[in-house]
Amino acid sequence: MDGRKDGKSSGYTAQSPVSVVCKILAIFLLLAGVTALTLWLVYRPSKPHFSVVGAAVYDLNATAPPFITTSMQFTIVTRNPNKRVDIIYDKLSAYVSYRNQQITPPVYLPPLYHETKSTVAMSPVLGGGPVPVSVEVVNGLVVDETYGVVGLRVVLLGRLRWKAGAIRTGRYGVYVKCDVWVGLKKGFVGQVPLLGSPPCKVDI
Template identity: 60%
Template sequence: MSKASLMGRYGPSSATGRLLCYAMATILVLCGIIALVLYLVYRPSKPHFSVLGAAVYQLSNASSASPATAVTTSMQFTIALRNPNERASIHYDRLSAYISYRDQAITPPVPLPPLFQEKDSNLAVSPVLGGEAVPVSTEVAAGLMTDEAYGVVGMRLVMLGRLRYKSGPFRSEWYGMYVRCDMLVGLKKGVSGQVPLLGGTPDCDADI
């Protein structure tokens, strides 16, 4: 092999290329380490949700053509949101809520305003849900009447939306949020206003 060929293969341009590759690899490794450290330091915990109180202003069945009936409901729930993160605040957006009974919605989804929650703080919202007739199966309508007569109605409050975390200059992507709050409400037919939550303050399951 000629001297010129050796110089072309192992000359300055080849050495410079190898140095650039080593430098790029080193930068990528350092960026990965920095990203991992930031994630471990600022990794946010998902918020906690619980129901503090309930009020029922209307819950009635309006029979219609078989096989379905319509339920008209007006309820208000006080929901506590707990942000356990000491370094990250939370933005909530595209929120809505509704009530279900035996896995069927008995109120239409109600949009809620965006929320901002500071670090390590508590927040409470009290949406009024319902107001419109919602078609349900005859089994759901009959079950509501039976539970009202007994004085205990099992309900589920569902909250949907999205959230993201902010920690200093860092902002996370938007995450979908699905919150389920199962509760037993002490309710008898004809009663209007505040009703007891049986079994204490129910905690909610949150999928983020």
Template identity: 55%
Template sequence: MSEKSNRAPRGGRLLILSLLLFLFLAGLTALILYLVYRPSTPRFSVVAAAIYDLSNASSSSSPATALSTSMQFTLVIRNPSRRAAAFYDHLSAYVAYRGQPVTPPEPLPPVFQDPQSTVAVSPVLGGGSVPVSPDAAAGLAADQAYGIVGLRLLVVGRVRYKSGPFRGRWNGVYVRCDVLVGFKKGLAGPVPLLGEPDCDVDV
């Protein structure tokens, strides 16, 4: 009787140890797969800009202050992941000046990227008048007179990664690119980028 009772605890301990070993190995395998296939944060950079219209659109008949805008940016998207492909969807881009949107959001086509690949998009933004505060309109006039205008290009959407046999869930992506351009009133066309535009990416 005592021999059987001693056997039972030993069998139970063996089962528990086997289960713990299995869970440990499963967790270790999952960690290794995550480290091997985990994606890296994409990199965005502005490499060219053109301004076709950036002027005060206010008139004596309208007391509201507005800007007329039309501009184009060439945005390079780099996928630094060695094993993860990236798919971007529901992307849209717009431009802000002094914290205020000066172009309506422009939808961008879906983008697919293989691992360690680069894709360029060149959306044309604006094409109409956008209401802004009087301070923003006055600031633009001063910046144009000085010859340097600071703009912020924003891109929002979502991204999903495919790493080997694994397909991730959709994640929101938010990109902010601060761009200084050489621009004076009356000019139109490509403008020089001053310095290296810095893009922050949140995923």
């Protein structure tokens, strides 16, 4: 007898290189997902907070056909509530709307780097050349100035990234809406009182 055991195998089946690569890739993706989830749970970035704390009106005139010429300045305070995550803003712009119609051309703001637990104030001057509007806007403005209360919306648009150490996220669109009510009579120029300024709504 030659000692061989016919009909029996060693129980070992060689794996193909493709199968090995797939398993390694699956393990890598699983570990990467767990790492990303852990980082998210640890840092968990929160939305920034925005509020309007001051306003000035230097020009607000309507002409026929209906155009509005404006020059306004708003002091906007933004706070980064995160303890571990900085916020980087890119391509920020701002404009003012009245009765859901834009009454100032967009003004582009400089890039902003917002460190953790910090507060930044900015005071852009918004306005410029005449902007075409509807008759409803012109008539509404006349009525509101007569009563001395004008409701405006300051809008900021742009993109932001969160940064934690050396890690930066991709860019996310940010849309900030700040509804304010100012005390304004026709012909008045200068700092105007804020009669109402709730926290801005931030969409990311």
